[in-house]
Amino acid sequence: MLRHTRLQKVPGLADLRLHLSDDVFALWRAVADETGDRDPPIPFWAFAWGGGLAIAHYLLEHPERVAGRRVLDIASGSGLCAIAAGRAGAAAVTAADVDPLAIAAMALNARANAQRIDTVYADLLADDPSDVDVILAGDCWYEESFGRRATAWLQEARGQGIDVLIGDPGRRYLDPDSVREIAAYEVRTTTDLEDMDKSRAWVYELAD
Numbered sequence: 001m002l003r004h005t006r007l008q009k010v011p012g013l014a015d016l017r018l019h020l021s022d023d024v025f026a027l028w029r030a031v032a033d034e035t036g037d038r039d040p041p042i043p044f045w046a047f048a049w050g051g052g053l054a055i056a057h058y059l060l061e062h063p064e065r066v067a068g069r070r071v072l073d074i075a076s077g078s079g080l081c082a083i084a085a086g087r088a089g090a091a092a093v094t095a096a097d098v099d100p101l102a103i104a105a106m107a108l109n110a111r112a113n114a115q116r117i118d119t120v121y122a123d124l125l126a127d128d129p130s131d132v133d134v135i136l137a138g139d140c141w142y143e144e145s146f147g148r149r150a151t152a153w154l155q156e157a158r159g160q161g162i163d164v165l166i167g168d169p170g171r172r173y174l175d176p177d178s179v180r181e182i183a184a185y186e187v188r189t190t191t192d193l194e195d196m197d198k199s200r201a202w203v204y205e206l207a208d
Contacts, residue, residue, distance in 0.1 A: 004030050007112055010048050010080065011188035013056055016087070018078050018109050021046035044077040044139075045102035050169030052077065052138035053187040054201035056084035058165070061183075063088035065165065069133035072096065074124055074140070074150070079106035079117060081136040081167070086115035094132070096120040125149050129157035138167035147173035158206045169201040179204035 004027045005019040021027040027043050059066055059081070067089035073082040076095035079102075086093045095106050095117050103119045110117040124130065135157055141147035154164045155178075168174045169187070183203040 005046055010053070010056070012053065012185075013060070013084075015060075016056065016080070016083060017112050018048060018080060019046070019105060019112070020048065020078070041099055043099075043101065044075075045097070045099060045105040046078065048078065048080055048189060049139040050187050050189050050199055050201035051140075051167030052080045053167070053189070054169070054183070054185045054203050055081045055136055055138045055165060055167035057185045057187070058167075058183045058203045059084045059088045065163070066090040066134050070094075070131075071134045071136065072124075072130050072132040073136040073138075075137065076106060076119075077102050077139070079109045079119075081138050082106065082117050083110060083113050083115050085134075085136065086110075086117060087113070090134075092118070094118045094120060094130070096122060096124050098123050125153045129153065129160055129162060132162060134163045134165065136165050136167075139169075139171075140166075141168055141171045141174035144173045147171075151175065151178055155206060164206050166204040166206070167201060168204070169199050174204075178207055180207045 005021045007017055007019050010016045066085045068091050070092045071085040071090040073095045076097050079095050082093045082095035103121045106119050140150040158164050181202050187201045
């Protein structure tokens, strides 16, 4: 992992640093070669994505949303949102992902930012929502079936009184009728998979 990424400042969030890749396709090939998996998942953990960047901006501007609270970041990837929650004063932060390389990346990135984050290698959407105060969900709507699962699970969590913050740069599988916009940011992603250098990304709450 360290051979294919470098620790660098996050665009627009100079106080945060992540181990990021400069070439998604080279990294993807390297993951395939080193794991023996000829069709590995996209290395989401090696890039700062639009929705995660928006959530990080929002939490650093509005730390009261997580300060002193228990926070869960689902599909965490690099751990960017979880790290931002820690920086904003969360009492406890857990980051979950189904990619074991993401779990390793989260640990490295948390250490680089002097944050303590508990990691969970599991598909939490297969279980009941966790016993936390806030759930962060950045960039979960890039694919239809996963987006549907995420929306249903988050709605269940909201029904249990858990606050939900969603970050997304306008992907087609996030139903606009299911959310309410609370903030918008100009962000610069670190991967050409988004097919744009700068874009607008939004932070949402679930609609009532």
